[in-house]
Amino acid sequence: MPSKRTTSKSKRNRQPGETSPGQEASRAQAPRTGKGPNPRRIAATVLNAVLRQETPLDDALNAHKDLPNLDARDRAFVRLLTTTVLRRLGQIDDLIAHCLDRPLKAKFAEAEDLIRMGAAQLLFLETPPHAALSTTLALATTPRTSGQKGLINAILRRLDREGRALVEAQDAARLNTPDWLWQSWSEAYGDAQVRAIAESNLKEPPLDLTIKTESGDWVTRMANAGLDAQKLPGGSVRIGHAGDVRRLPGYDRGHWWVQDVAATLPARLLGEIEDLRVIDLCAAPGGKTAQLAAAGAKVTAVDRSTSRLRRLSENLDRLNLSAEVIAANATRWQPKQPADAVLLDAPCSATGTLRRHPDIAWLRNAGDIASVTELQDSLLNAAAEMVKPGGLLVYATCSLQPQEGPERDRGPAGNAQRPGKDSPHRRGARRRARSRDHRGRRPADPALSSVGSGRHGRIFRLPAQTSVKPDCHRSNAPGESPSNRHN
Numbered sequence: 001m002p003s004k005r006t007t008s009k010s011k012r013n014r015q016p017g018e019t020s021p022g023q024e025a026s027r028a029q030a031p032r033t034g035k036g037p038n039p040r041r042i043a044a045t046v047l048n049a050v051l052r053q054e055t056p057l058d059d060a061l062n063a064h065k066d067l068p069n070l071d072a073r074d075r076a077f078v079r080l081l082t083t084t085v086l087r088r089l090g091q092i093d094d095l096i097a098h099c100l101d102r103p104l105k106a107k108f109a110e111a112e113d114l115i116r117m118g119a120a121q122l123l124f125l126e127t128p129p130h131a132a133l134s135t136t137l138a139l140a141t142t143p144r145t146s147g148q149k150g151l152i153n154a155i156l157r158r159l160d161r162e163g164r165a166l167v168e169a170q171d172a173a174r175l176n177t178p179d180w181l182w183q184s185w186s187e188a189y190g191d192a193q194v195r196a197i198a199e200s201n202l203k204e205p206p207l208d209l210t211i212k213t214e215s216g217d218w219v220t221r222m223a224n225a226g227l228d229a230q231k232l233p234g235g236s237v238r239i240g241h242a243g244d245v246r247r248l249p250g251y252d253r254g255h256w257w258v259q260d261v262a263a264t265l266p267a268r269l270l271g272e273i274e275d276l277r278v279i280d281l282c283a284a285p286g287g288k289t290a291q292l293a294a295a296g297a298k299v300t301a302v303d304r305s306t307s308r309l310r311r312l313s314e315n316l317d318r319l320n321l322s323a324e325v326i327a328a329n330a331t332r333w334q335p336k337q338p339a340d341a342v343l344l345d346a347p348c349s350a351t352g353t354l355r356r357h358p359d360i361a362w363l364r365n366a367g368d369i370a371s372v373t374e375l376q377d378s379l380l381n382a383a384a385e386m387v388k389p390g391g392l393l394v395y396a397t398c399s400l401q402p403q404e405g406p407e408r409d410r411g412p413a414g415n416a417q418r419p420g421k422d423s424p425h426r427r428g429a430r431r432r433a434r435s436r437d438h439r440g441r442r443p444a445d446p447a448l449s450s451v452g453s454g455r456h457g458r459i460f461r462l463p464a465q466t467s468v469k470p471d472c473h474r475s476n477a478p479g480e481s482p483s484n485r486h487n
Contacts, residue, residue, distance in 0.1 A: 036069060036070070037066035037067075037069055037070060038139075039070060039074045039075075039077050039078050039081075040081070040117065040135055040136070040139060041139055042064055042066055042067055042070070042078050043077075043078045043081045043082050043085075043117060044110075044113055044114060044117060044139055045064060046060045046061055046064060046078065046082050047082055047085060047086075047113045047116070047117070048109075048110065048113055049063075050082070050086065050359050050362070050363070051113065051362065052109060054363055056357075056359060056360075056363065057082060057083070057086065057357065057358075057359040058357070061078070061079065061082070072243065072244050076243065080125070081117060081120060081121070081125070083358055084120045084124050084125060085116050085117060085120045086358040086359050086361070086362065087176065087201070087202065087358040088120060088124055088172075088176060088202075089116070089176065089358075089361075089362060090172075090174075090175035090176040090177070090178075091167065091170050091172055091175045091176060092116050092119045092120060092123075093116070094170060094175050095119060095123070095159055095163055095166055095167070095170075096112070096115055096116070096119065096155060098162075098166060099154075099155045099158050099159065100155075107144065108144075108148060108151075109144075110142060110144045110145050111140065111144070111145045111148035111151065111152055114136050114139055114140060114145060114152055115136075115151075115152055115155050115156065117136060117139075118132050118133065118136035118152070118156045118159075119155075119156065119159055119163065121135075121136070122156065122159055122160055122163060123159065123163045123164060123167055129160045132156065132160075133153065133156050133157065133160070136152060136156060137149055137152060137153060140152055172199075172202060173195055173198035173199045173201075173202065174195075174198065176198065176201070176202065176361070177194075177198045177201070177361065178361055178362070178365075180365060180366040181351060181361065181364075182194060182198070184366070184401060185197060185198075185400060188400075188401075188402050197400070200355060201354040201355045201358070201361075203355060204241075204355075205260075205355045205356040206238050206239065206240060207238070207239045207240075207241075207242045207245070207258065208232070208236050208237070208238050208239075208258070208259060208260050208261045209236060209237045209238075209239065209256040209257070209258060209259070210235075210236055210256060210257055210258075210259040210264055210287070210290070210291060211235055211236070211237060211255065211256045212254065212255055212256060212257075212290075212294055212319060212321075213255075213294075214235060216255070218231075218237045218249075218250065218255070218256065219231050219237055221249050221250065222237065222239055222248070222249065224249075225248070225249050227239050227240065227242060227248075228240035232261050234261065234264060234268070236259070236261045236264060237256070238261070245258055251318075252318075254318045254319040254320050254321075257287060257290050257315060257319060258287070259287040259288075259290075259291070260356075263287060263288065263398075264287075264291060265396075266288065266343060266345060266394050266396035267288050267291045267292055267295070267343060267394075269394045270292075270341050270343065270392055270394060271392075273292065273295050273296065273297040273340075273341065274295060274296030274297065275296060275297075275298065276297050276298065276339075276340040276341060277297070277298045277300070277337075277339045277340050277341075278292050278297040278298065278299050278300070278339060278340060278341045278342070278343065279299075279300045279302065279335060279339045279341070279342045279343070279383075279386055280292060280299055280300065280301045280302065280323075280343050280345075281302050281303075281330045281342060281343065281344045281345070281346075281379065281382075281383055282302070282303055282330060282344065282345050282346060282347060282379070283301035283302055283303045283309075283312060283345075284301075284303040284305055284308030284309050284311060284312045285308055285311045285312055285315065286301065286311065286312030286313075286315045286316060287315075288343060288345060289301040289312060289316070289323050290315060290316060290319055290321055292323075292343070293316070293321040293322060293323050294319075294321060297341075299323035299324065300323065300324045300326060300335065300339070301323045301324065301325050301326065302326045302327075302328055302330050302333060303326075303327065303328075303330075304327065304328065304329050304330070305327075306327045309325055309327055312325060313325055330344075330379055330382055330383070331375075331378045331379055331381075331382045332382070333382075334385075334386070335386055337388075338385075338386060338387055338388035338389075338391065339386055339387060339388065339391065340387075340388060340391050340392070341387065341391055341392040341393070341394070342383045342384075342386050342387050342391070342392075342393045342394070343394050343396070344379055344380065344383045344393065344394065344395050344396070345396045345397070346375070346376045346379050346380075346395065346396070346397050346404075347372060347375060347376070347379075348372055348376070348397035348398060348399040348401075348404050349364050349368055349369060349372055349399045349401055349404060350364075350398050350399060351364065351399050351400045351401055352397075352398045352399055352400045353398050369401055369403050369404065370403075372404065373403055373404060373407075373408065376397070376404060376408055377408065380395060380408065383395070395408070
C-alpha cells in the first residue's frame, strides 16, 4: 500500500486524544543534559523493575532514589518515556522482531529494554534520530549491555529508516493488548467493543479534578492560568496536560483534589448522605473519602496500608476535611455499630485502568482473576455485615472483567469467618448466605430491593430485620488503579 494513502487512512481513524507519533514530544521538552542523575538511565532502571521484577510502574518510580533529585521537567520526561514504552510495548516488540532473525536471548534483557526506549523515542516521541541513538548507546555501559552496542545501534538505525512505514501498517490496538485480555473482552463485549476499548487505551488520560464546593468558576481560573479546562457533568473539571498539580490554582488552599470522573460515580450512588455514618473500605489514597466527607457524611476510612493512609490523612488535612482513619484488614475489622452505608472499592485486576496505567497490561494474566475474586467475595461478605438493616452497600471495581463485577453476584457467600460476637440479624444473614441451590449458587433474596442501577454500578437496600449480601454490580472506572488510584 502506498505510504501516502496509509498515512491518510491513519489520520482519518485516529481518535481525539490518541497519542500519535510525535504528539507526546510536542507536549514535553527533552531532558536537560548536565550534572546530576541521567533521566534516561532512571527510565531504564524503572522499566527493568516493571518488566523483569513485575513492580507496578508507580511503585518503581516512587522507589527510585534519584528521581526526586531531578527537576520537574526531567521527572516528567522519565514518566513520559516509561509510559510510552509500556503503552506501545506490543508495537515496539513487533518492530524489534522485524529486525531480527530470531528472538533475543534472556541474557540480552537489559539491551532489549534500551532498544525499546530508543524505538519509543524515534517513532513515538519523535526525538531527533542522532539524539535518540547517541543517548541510548551512552546507556550501554553495564557488563550485560556494553557488548551489545553493535546490536543496539543496528536495530535502531534500521528502525530509523523503516520504522515509520512499519508503524503505519501495524494494528496498534491489537498489538498493544495482551492475547488473554483481548480474548476475554471479546467474549464479554464483542469484537467491535473490544477494539474500541483497546483504541481508547492508546490515548493519554486527562487530569480530572473534583471541586470541594461549587463556589467559583474553576474552568475560568484554570484558563486564566493558561490551561485548557472544561466542566464535566457532575461538576468535575477536566484539564489537559497540567504538569505538576501542586502548582495549579487552588491546590494549596484545598479547593479540589485529583479524582478521575469515573471514580466519582460510586459515592454518588449513595445519594444524600449528609449526617449519615458511612464506611469507606479500601479507602486509600482517599479521593472517595474526601468526596464523602465533603458531602457531609460521618466517614470512617479503613485500609490495611499505613503508608497509604498517611497519604489519605495528608490529603484530608490539605482539604480541611475530617474522617476517622483506621488501619485494619477490612475482612476482619468490625465497626462498633452498623453503618447507614458502606462503600467498597475493592482491590481488583484494574484492567479498566490501562489508559492511565499501561503497565497493568503486562503485569496481569488470566490466572490472577481467580485469586482476586476470592478476596472480593470476602470483602463483600464483611461489608454486608457492616450495614445496618435498611442501609446501602455500593461495590465498585476498576476492572473490565465480568468475573470481578456481575459474576460476583453469584460468588460464594458467607465464607468470611470473622471474630467477635455477631448480632442476631448477622447470624441469620450468614445462615441464609450459606444456603445454596443444587448448582451451589446462592438463591436470590426476593426481599432485596434494588434502589438504583446504571452502567457504572448497582446499589441495593438491605431490608429491615435482615442483613444479606447484596446483589452488587461492578463500577467500571477507567483511570483508577489499586496501587495509585485517583479515587
